[in-house]
Amino acid sequence: MIDTHAHRPVRSQYEDFMRHVYTTGVTKTDRTGTGTISVFGHQMRFDLREGFPLVTTKKVFTKAIIVELLWFLRGDRNVKWLQERGCTIWDEWAGPDGDLGPVYGVQWRSWPTPEGGHIDQIAEVVKQLQTTPDSRRIIVSAWNVADLGKMALMPCHVFVTTDAFPRAARCSLRRKSVRFTCGKPFPRGHHS
């Protein structure tokens, strides 16, 4: 059997995207004071049947990706659980007690409603995929306008939609702010 992995094209969407930003981007200042080159609007597509989209042109700390996702799914908002598992990627934004405010995990698992209830968006997605797979409303949003002011960092990966086309689940992730070399390779691996 031929090992097709050895014959994958060198160029890939992520690296092409990086070239696109580098060659056509506009110089732009930013919140952190560092300065960026930026483009607006881009889309990439990864067929997960072809493999797990983990960037290979630079070694990525896979364990941190997985631990962070499990932390989101716990509905957790404190860095302690991450730190106990050797993951420090959120430390810079945490308060003295490790709290980050109502970030992704809280909005995914426990979106507060004005009536005092909470909505578990992830459980709702699973239920919809199982019971109404043709639904066009299988969505998770982290952009809770009410809570933005309380978050240590506003959501970058804002909105996930999932569709179940015949026998396959497809997922679209909407990111408001994308940072190359450090931030980008993570969320692509996450939402798979």
Next chain:
Amino acid sequence: MTTVAYHPENQYLDLIRRILDEGVERPDRTGTGTLAVFGHQMRFNLAKGFPLLTTKKLHYRSIAIELLWFLRGDTNVKWLQENKVSIWDEWADENGDLGPVYGKQWRDWVTADGRHIDQIAELVRLIKKDPTSRRQVVSAWNVGDLPSMKLAPCHCLFQTAVMGGKLHLQLYQRSCDVFLGVPFNIASYALLQILLAHQCDLEVGDFVWTGGDVHIYSNHLEQVKTQITRTPFPLPQLRILRKPESIDEYRFEDFELVGYEAHPHIKGAVAV
């Protein structure tokens, strides 16, 4: 060798072709049936023309009135009907109410602790005071209010950005009726982008349209097959005649559509 001149509307026609070629048959909430693809993006440079489709004559007035209705924060069809726009009638209850749909979420997102947030005013403030902000986002997807809405938002979330002195806008649309809805949505958000740029003294940049479940209803297939045989005319221009004090004070008479030449309208039934 024949050179085909680039026309932005070709992106829309190519989207139709993509769905006809690769689309999967899929039942849907309305019971009509669709051909669908997942995930698509189009880009329109608004400096090159107003992206009102020319391969089918569109009722531009309804598009503009509906946008003004959103900006009013209105969620009742009465004002639309008074202005001779009936596009929301099928979903309204006996009082004309639609629940807390777009206008409500854009202008009056209610928090669990009783605050009221005007996302549009906040967006204008950010564009003016913090143009490099990457948080210029407006969401209609208020998870807590979804059950009360007569129709869950299709155009869920949009983001603006200022780069090189130009205002860009990207829309994320979760569910996209390519024949009937998408032409409206493109023009609607392009107009919104023009108004935002106008208020903030910026040039217009790109309007980026991103769709999730992008589909053609089964009872629109003959219509789209007709439409893709048509060659687009040059795009019209949209001029703003008056600059009010705020984004809230535009009127339909402030907009002038110039040079709109289009092929005949094609009828199609809306799936409710």
